[in-house]
Amino acid sequence: MFFGHGEPSKFDKDHEDLLVGIAGQAATAIDNARLYRAAEREIAERRRAESALQTLNATLERRILDALAEQAETEARLHQAQKMEAVGRLTGGVAHDFNNLLQVISGNLQLLTKDVAGSARAEQRVRNALAGVSRGSQLASQLLAFGRRQPLAPKVINVGRLIRTWDDMLKQALGEAIEVETIIAGGLWNTIVDPVQVETAILNLAINARDAMEGRGKLTIEAGNASIDDAYAARHEDVNPGHYLMLAITDTGCGMPSDVLARVFEPFFTTKPEGQGTGLGLSMVFGFVKQSGGHIKIYSEPGQGTTVRIYLPRTQEREDLAADTETGPITGGSETILVVEDDEEVRRTAADILADLGYRVLKAKDADSALAIVESGVPIDVLFTDVVMPGSLRSPELARKAKERIPDIAVLFTSGYTDNAIVHGGKLDPGVHLLSKPYSREALARKLRHLIRNQQQRGAVSRMNTRAERTLSADPLPGRLRVLLVEDDALIRVSTFDMLETLGHDVSEASNANDALAMVLTSKFDVLLTDISLPGVSGSELAVQAVALAPSLKVIFATGYDQVRGYEATAVLLRKPFTEEHLAVALRNAIGL
Numbered sequence: 019m020f021f022g023h024g025e026p027s028k029f030d031k032d033h034e035d036l037l038v039g040i041a042g043q044a045a046t047a048i049d050n051a052r053l054y055r056a057a058e059r060e061i062a063e064r065r066r067a068e069s070a071l072q073t074l075n076a077t078l079e080r081r082i083l084d085a086l087a088e089q090a091e092t093e094a095r096l097h098q099a100q101k102m103e104a105v106g107r108l109t110g111g112v113a114h115d116f117n118n119l120l121q122v123i124s125g126n127l128q129l130l131t132k133d134v135a136g137s138a139r140a141e142q143r144v145r146n147a148l149a150g151v152s153r154g155s156q157l158a159s160q161l162l163a164f165g166r167r168q169p170l171a172p173k174v175i176n177v178g179r180l181i182r183t184w185d186d187m188l189k190q191a192l193g194e195a196i197e198v199e200t201i202i203a204g205g206l207w208n209t210i211v212d213p214v215q216v217e218t219a220i221l222n223l224a225i226n227a228r229d230a231m232e233g234r235g236k237l238t239i240e241a242g243n244a245s246i247d248d249a250y251a252a253r254h255e256d257v258n259p260g261h262y263l264m265l266a267i268t269d270t271g272c273g274m275p276s277d278v279l280a281r282v283f284e285p286f287f288t289t290k291p292e293g294q295g296t297g298l299g300l301s302m303v304f305g306f307v308k309q310s311g312g313h314i315k316i317y318s319e320p321g322q323g324t325t326v327r328i329y330l331p332r333t334q335e336r337e338d339l340a341a342d343t344e345t346g347p348i349t350g351g352s353e354t355i356l357v358v359e360d361d362e363e364v365r366r367t368a369a370d371i372l373a374d375l376g377y378r379v380l381k382a383k384d385a386d387s388a389l390a391i392v393e394s395g396v397p398i399d400v401l402f403t404d405v406v407m408p409g410s411l412r413s414p415e416l417a418r419k420a421k422e423r424i425p426d427i428a429v430l431f432t433s434g435y436t437d438n439a440i441v442h443g444g445k446l447d448p449g450v451h452l453l454s455k456p457y458s459r460e461a462l463a464r465k466l467r468h469l470i471r472n473q474q475q476r477g478a479v480s481r482m483n484t485r486a487e488r489t490l491s492a493d494p495l496p497g498r499l500r501v502l503l504v505e506d507d508a509l510i511r512v513s514t515f516d517m518l519e520t521l522g523h524d525v526s527e528a529s530n531a532n533d534a535l536a537m538v539l540t541s542k543f544d545v546l547l548t549d550i551s552l553p554g555v556s557g558s559e560l561a562v563q564a565v566a567l568a569p570s571l572k573v574i575f576a577t578g579y580d581q582v583r584g585y586e587a588t589a590v591l592l593r594k595p596f597t598e599e600h601l602a603v604a605l606r607n608a609i610g611l
């Protein structure tokens with residue numbers, strides 16, 4: 019670097035050194051700056067990496083927490099579902115036994131009503147007791163509903179159409195100050211469900227809404243088509259994806275905090291004061307919806323009102339508009355009914371009610387005994403059997419075998435609750451009729467007439483081609499007779515006893531000749547009806563001795579043997595298996611001897 023001409027001066031030299039120094043420093047500075055910037059970049063990069071790592075960690079953590087929460091929720095749901103299941107089983111079982119007791123009480127009270135007719139005080143007491151029974155049976159049916167064991171009579175219905183017909187009932191139940199709006203979507207799908215129970219459910223929800231709104235507000239009922247997708251189904255216990263009919267009931271009431279919401283389906287859970295809430299409303303709705311293959315969900319927040327959504331499975335079938343004919347006076351009949359029931363008191367009460375209605379009644383204490391009666395060849399029009407019984411033969415199997423033997427037989431099941439033997443997916447098998455306990459005399463009478471009528475219509479055609487079963491006409495019965503029945507086979511004795519009683523006679527029974535003779539000594543009888551082959555002393559020997567003791571005694575021999583000789587002049591022969599008509603004819607002939 020030169021500033022002039024010629025030799026560089028000292029100044030120049032110094033100056034140059036200085037400049038070189040400056041340049042060097044500048045270069046270093048530049049290098050430093052470069053280094054600094056690189057470091058700065060590196061730091062920034064590291065910071066970015068660190069923050070990315072942090073974000074990643076946080077996301078991971080969140081994900082893990084979410085997963086844990088979800089798992090806890092699933093477990094809680096499962097736990098809740100299991101709890102409800104267990105409580106349901108317990109309640110269902112209790113209600114079943116409870117119903118059997120009520121059946122005995124109500125049956126006897128109904129019979130008693132007739133006995134005390136004329137005494138106003140006694141009639142009133144019986145009425146009070148019956149009112150108690152009906153409250154008890156209401157409670158039992160609510161518990162059965164929760165336990166998913168109430169007998170349902172599902173029909174294909176259009177819920178929209180039904181809601182419209184219930185509008186007035188709802189308005190009445192809710193009072194003036196509650197506005198009711200119904201919104202029913204067009205093209206609503208049909209569902210298959212028990213319409214009576216849908217009505218009960220809506221009424222229960224509406225009453226809850228009324229209570230939550232303290233009598234003032236707006237209730238909205240919506241019906242629409244809905245699909246439950248896989249994701250929703252996965253998030254809820256016991257829900258299948260698919261097409262549903264959705265029913266939503268919304269109120270503008272107080273709503274519920276989450277701890278209440280978590281418990282509303284529990285039976286007897288109520289926040290209402292003693293005497294105002296039973297805590298069974300939502301339990302029933304829950305049980306009914308589940309039993310019908312549906313789903314229920316409640317959305318509620320304090321101060322925000324409540325929406326209850328019910329999903330009922332869609333059906334492609336057409337609506338079943340057949341009218342019910344469950345009105346008019348009740349009638350009895352003269353058909354033969356075989357009552358099969360293990361509970362002795364329930365059996366006797368049922369038999370008494372049936373006999374009172376004019377039916378001929380046969381009784382059996384379990385399915386095996388019933389089958390023996392069926393196979394004895396006695397004509398039976400209706401098999402009326404308890405669903406749940408001890409013994410090796412199950413009641414549906416008994417029904418099947420009875421139908422094989424007597425194709426025209428009608429079958430009516432009765433049960434304190436329905437078990438899977440005859441109910442599948444909450445529906446009765448086709449052709450199966452069920453009368454739930456406790457039943458009233460009226461309900462039993464109606465159900466039987468309905469069944470017998472159906473059966474007769476069905477049987478009319480087929481009967482035209484088969485040999486007429488009953489060739490003997492039942493002539494007017496002889497008056498009330500005192501009959502001594504001697505038979506060693508307990509089942510035949512029981513059914514013959516019942517037939518004689520149904521024919522209006524006084525019956526005493528003995529299982530062997532010695533007991534029978536003792537009875538002839540102490541009491542007076544018009545007719546001795548005895549089996550021929552008895553253990554020890556035979557029926558024919560018995561007859562000789564009995565007539566010697568009581569010369570006016572008429573004798574009927576019941577026998578399974580075709581060849582019986584020598585008794586024609588002194589006794590009447592009744593061939594086994596015999597019907598009630600045969601028996602009536604034999605009695606008349608014996609009296610005429």
Ligand SMILES: Nc1ncnc2c1ncn2[C@@H]1O[C@H](COP(=O)(O)OP(=O)(O)O)[C@@H](O)[C@H]1O
Nearest residue numbers: 226227230288289290295296297298299300324
């Ligand atoms: N629509 C509603 N709004 C607010 N709370 C409700 C509603 N429906 C039910 N609940 C709450 O759920 C409880 C249980 O209801 P439910 O089973 O019908 O029995 P109950 O009505 O006899 O109390 C009620 O006591 C109430 O606390």
Ligand SMILES: [Mg+2]
Nearest residue numbers: 222226299300
């Ligand atoms: Mg309620």
